[in-house]
Amino acid sequence: MITEKVKVSKSGEGMNEALELTDELADYLKLQRKKAFHLRLLAEELLSMVRAITENFKGDFWLEEENHTCKLILEAKAELDYAKRREFLDVSTKGENISHRGIMEKIREIFEAGLYSMQESFNIQAQYGTGMFAYGAIDGVNAGISEAVYAWSMQKYKDNINSERSVNSDAWDELEKSIIANIADDVQVGVTKDSVKLIVIKYF
Numbered sequence: 040m041i042t043e044k045v046k047v048s049k050s051g052e053g054m055n056e057a058l059e060l061t062d063e064l065a066d067y068l069k070l071q072r073k074k075a076f077h078l079r080l081l082a083e084e085l086l087s088m089v090r091a092i093t094e095n096f097k098g099d100f101w102l103e104e105e106n107h108t109c110k111l112i113l114e115a116k117a118e119l120d121y122a123k124r125r126e127f128l129d130v131s132t133k134g135e136n137i138s139h140r141g142i143m144e145k146i147r148e149i150f151e152a153g154l155y156s157m158q159e160s161f162n163i164q165a166q167y168g169t170g171m172f173a174y175g176a177i178d179g180v181n182a183g184i185s186e187a188v189y190a191w192s193m194q195k196y197k198d199n200i201n202s203e204r205s206v207n208s209d210a211w212d213e214l215e216k217s218i219i220a221n222i223a224d225d226v227q228v229g230v231t232k233d234s235v236k237l238i239v240i241k242y243f
Contacts, residue, residue: 040064040067040103040104040105041101041102041103042060042063042064042101042102042103043060043101044099044100044101045057045060045099045100045101046097046098046099046100047086047089047097047098047099047100047113048089048095048096048097048098049089049090049092049095049096049097050095051090052097053100054086054089057082057086057100058079058082058083058086060100060101060102061078061079061082061102061111062075062079064078064102064104064109065078065079068104068109068243070243074243077222077241078109078111078241080218080222081111081219081222081223081239081241082111084143084218084219084239085100085111085113085237085239086100087143088143088146088147088150089113091144091147092147092150092151092154096115096154097115098113098114098115099112099113099114099115100112100113107242107243108240108241108242108243109240109241109242109243110238110239110240110241111238111239111241112236112237112238112239113150113236113237113238114234114235114236114237115154115234115235116154116233116234117153117154117155117230117231117232117233117234117235141213141216141217142193142196142213142214142217142219142220143217143218143219146193146219146226146228146237149191149228150228150235150237153228153230153235154235190227190228190229190230191227191228192225192226192227193219193220193223193225193226193227194224194225197214197220200214219239222241223239223240223241224240224241224242225239225240226238226239226240227240
């Protein structure tokens with residue numbers, strides 16, 4: 040099943056409709072109360088990220104379900120000018136936005152960088168130093184992004200952090216405290232020349 044697409048924006052446009060779509064899908068799938076609540080929480084986390092994106096952001100939100108796999112999808116055209124944002128970051132002492140600490144903030148930063156240019160995606164990879172990005176599609180039977188030039192997966196990020204837990208305990212603590220990291224089975228960000236897509240995946 041694929042729901043209709045809802046236009047969402049930083050100003051709050053489409054937020055209520057997006058949450059209604061999420062609840063309707065949970066009803067359609069006859070999810071148990073806890074599972075429906077988790078799906079709603081994931082939608083709220085995704086939409087809160089939309090409100091935090093800079094500039095006059097607008098994108099499409101919809102949900103897909105197949106074989107007990109639910110995907111919450113946000114897609115936008117890559118048409119913003121990242122250079123403008125870098126001007127603001129460069130005036131700080133370290134030249135970085137110190138608010139980007141939690142995993143959801145990192146996901147937003149990756150998504151937002153993809154809106155501006157693929158090169159900025161690599162810059163984010165260098166900033167976080169966790170080997171996030173890879174060429175081509177994300178592997179896996181239920182991979183949601185097949186056309187991406189660059190792609191990032193939260194699950195692969197978690198695996199990297201887990202293997203480095205002794206030297207990267209702060210990043211692991213951050214994951215343990217994150218709603219989306221604890222509820223979602225994966226979060227994928229795909230960057231193409233024309234668009235950027237974020238997919239939150241939940242298995243039921």
